[in-house]
Amino acid sequence: MKRTLIATAAILALLASALYAFGDIARPKPTPKSLLYSGLTITTDPKAYEARLVISESTLKNLQEAGARNGGGAALTQQIMHSSNRTIMAGLFMFLAISFAGIWFARSNQRRNTKAIAAVLLVAVIFGIGTIMVRANAGPPGYIRWQNLPQALKDGKETSGGVSIEVVPGDDNMKLIIPMRKSSKPGEE
Amino acid sequence: MERVENISVGGWCVPEKRGRSLVSAKAFAVMIVAATLFSAAVASWLPLQISIVTVFLFAGPHNWFEARYFLMRLPARFGRSRNFFMVAFAGIGLLTLAYVSLPALYYANVWSGANWPNAIATWNTLMVFWISGLVLMRGQQKANHDWFWVLPVAFALCSLNWLSPELFSLGIVYVHPLVALWFLDRHLRRTKPEWLRTYRRCLMCLPLLLGLMLWQLSRTTPLVDDNGLFWRITQHAGAELLPRVSSHMLVSTHVFLELLHYGVWIFALPLIGATGAIWSVKSIPVANHSRGFPKLIGAFLICGLLGVALLWFGFSANYTLTRDIYFTIAMAHVLAEAPFLLRMI
Numbered sequence: 001m002k003r004t005l006i007a008t009a010a011i012l013a014l015l016a017s018a019l020y021a022f023g024d025i026a027r028p029k030p031t032p033k034s035l036l037y038s039g040l041t042i043t044t045d046p047k048a049y050e051a052r053l054v055i056s057e058s059t060l061k062n063l064q065e066a067g068a069r070n071g072g073g074a075a076l077t078q079q080i081m082h083s084s085n086r087t088i089m090a091g092l093f094m095f096l097a098i099s100f101a102g103i104w105f106a107r108s109n110q111r112r113n114t115k116a117i118a119a120v121l122l123v124a125v126i127f128g129i130g131t132i133m134v135r136a137n138a139g140p141p142g143y144i145r146w147q148n149l150p151q152a153l154k155d156g157k158e159t160s161g162g163v164s165i166e167v168v169p170g171d172d173n174m175k176l177i178i179p180m181r182k183s184s185k186p187g188e189e
Numbered sequence: 190m191e192r193v194e195n196i197s198v199g200g201w202c203v204p205e206k207r208g209r210s211l212v213s214a215k216a217f218a219v220m221i222v223a224a225t226l227f228s229a230a231v232a233s234w235l236p237l238q239i240s241i242v243t244v245f246l247f248a249g250p251h252n253w254f255e256a257r258y259f260l261m262r263l264p265a266r267f268g269r270s271r272n273f274f275m276v277a278f279a280g281i282g283l284l285t286l287a288y289v290s291l292p293a294l295y296y297a298n299v300w301s302g303a304n305w306p307n308a309i310a311t312w313n314t315l316m317v318f319w320i321s322g323l324v325l326m327r328g329q330q331k332a333n334h335d336w337f338w339v340l341p342v343a344f345a346l347c348s349l350n351w352l353s354p355e356l357f358s359l360g361i362v363y364v365h366p367l368v369a370l371w372f373l374d375r376h377l378r379r380t381k382p383e384w385l386r387t388y389r390r391c392l393m394c395l396p397l398l399l400g401l402m403l404w405q406l407s408r409t410t411p412l413v414d415d416n417g418l419f420w421r422i423t424q425h426a427g428a429e430l431l432p433r434v435s436s437h438m439l440v441s442t443h444v445f446l447e448l449l450h451y452g453v454w455i456f457a458l459p460l461i462g463a464t465g466a467i468w469s470v471k472s473i474p475v476a477n478h479s480r481g482f483p484k485l486i487g488a489f490l491i492c493g494l495l496g497v498a499l500l501w502f503g504f505s506a507n508y509t510l511t512r513d514i515y516f517t518i519a520m521a522h523v524l525a526e527a528p529f530l531l532r533m534i
Binding site for chain 1: 306307310335337338340341342343344345347348349350351352354410411432
């Protein structure tokens with residue numbers, strides 16, 4: 001018992017020292033901050049003299065609020081990514097959780113527990129598949145909606161799709177970037 | 190030899206107490222459903238206003254009823270459960286002290302705001318370990334129960350907590366009101382098992398109702414939190430942590446759950462006779478035992494009533510400040526629910 005305690009204390013001390021390890025020495029380059037996700041419709045107006053970017057009052061208000069919030073706190077993923085200590089602690093506890101789950105699994109021989117474990121594993125698999133689907137953009141990617149933009153512009157029709165409103169440093173003009181994929185026609189390659 | 194832990198654990202083991210309720214099962218179910226629907230409606234309609242009124246009226250009394258209920262569940266002699274209660278009371282005291290001291294140290298500039306998430310994460314971790322320890326100790330008292338599974342679950346919760354301490358704390362804010370429903374379930378199981386099926390059927394409506402509320406309120410415009418009080422209420426419900434979620438939906442959901450919480454402690458449990466005659470200390474084992482402390486318990490309950498009146502006075506004088514102080518100190522009653530709920534499992 002005493003040896004186990006000493007060994008456990010030594011391992012915990014070793015793991016605690018890992019808190020001071022900073023693996024990400026290189027500072028990441030500043031990237032544009034995504035403030036808001038909204039919708040965008042592109043259409044033509046043969047009578048107009050100037051291009052117009054029309055924003056509804058509601059969207060503008062949301063944009064202002066998002067801007068104000070962005071000054072106060074970072075997004076969840078950014079918080080996690082920029083806190084190596086907390087990530088290490090989370091990883092450590094996840095390691096302990098899986099380890100003790102394994103011990104529990106080995107200890108339990110009862111049929112009821114096996115069913116419970118099977119149920120937990122099933123739920124974990126379902127969540128895992130769900131996560132993969134979400135992370136993998138199981139839905140159609142955003143650029144699909146913009147594929148018919150050139151033809152729609154020629155025909156004078158509207159095209160709608162999602163748009164991420166970003167804020168970048170500097171004083172450049174507003175820029176509207178449409179995701180277009182080159183369609184490889186037969187004989188072009 | 191009778192197990193010491195089963196002696197004087199409260200009134201629910203006494204057969205004659207089973208017929209004490211003031212209403213029938215059907216009337217009880219109708220009242221639960223009606224109160225739940227009414228709570229959902231008013232919480233969705235006027236979330237900020239209802240939040241203010243609800244906390245003003247019920248925050249103090251529900252704590253008093255809860256304290257009285259816990260006193261009824263406290264055995265006159267700890268016996269084999271001495272270690273369990275020692276760990277429970279030490280944890281409640283130390284964790285509450287630490288929780289109250291966190292903002293105090295912050296405002297005293299002992300640490301910067303950048304370390305706030307780490308402090309919260311540490312506190313949450315200690316709380317999870319404390320509850321896990323109590324679960325394991327309780328498991329040792331029950332034969333044929335292997336509660337070792339609590340360790341991997343606790344470590345997994347700690348892992349989630351360190352990924353996002355603020356969201357974990359927000360989870361506690363939303364889960365805590367539901368614990369009252371668990372208390373009611375355990376109480377009915379012991380005292381009125383014939384009501385349990387009706388109650389659980391009513392309970393099954395809750396996820397549906399919550400889903401309906403979330404669906405209806407998810408597209409509502411954010412609440413106007415242009416003054417300090419409204420801002421605090423929206424922050425408490427998680428508006429800053431979940432900026433893409435409608436603050437109307439968050440506050441309404443939180444107020445709805447709080448209304449259920451207060452309803453269980455102030456109305457449902459007394460209605461089925463769980464708290465006994467509130468003016469009498471005879472139903473409290475620690476007071477009624479031959480070597481008990483009836484005067485001390487009586488004085489404690491009277492001081493509690495004075496505390497409720499003081500809280501009402503504080504809300505009337507400075508609602509915002511009193512609300513902040515209340516929700517900080519009220520962590521004690523959140524923690525106290527854990528050991529007493531475990532004693533009922």
